[in-house]
Amino acid sequence: MNLNSACPDRLQLLPGIGPVTARAIADYRGKHGPFKNLSDLQKVPGIGPGKVNAIRNYVTLSDED
Numbered sequence: 001m002n003l004n005s006a007c008p009d010r011l012q013l014l015p016g017i018g019p020v021t022a023r024a025i026a027d028y029r030g031k032h033g034p035f036k037n038l039s040d041l042q043k044v045p046g047i048g049p050g051k052v053n054a055i056r057n058y059v060t061l062s063d064e065d
Contacts, residue, residue: 003041003059004034014055021046035061 001010003025011022021044028044035041038061041052 001059003038003061004029014058016051016054021051037061 001014003011008019008022008026011017011025012019017025024044024046025041029035032043038052038056038059041047042049
């Protein structure tokens, strides 16, 4: 799943990502632009290294979905 284009409903399919976190990811992306690398995801409130590691194998950061 492309982290830079997935809607909050799709983001909720990721392990450990609920509706509040999914909305926070989409809001952060809307304010700051696309994520350049996966560690940037830790700038989103409520996301730490453990959550990043949990979704690492399920996401991409490409310009295409």
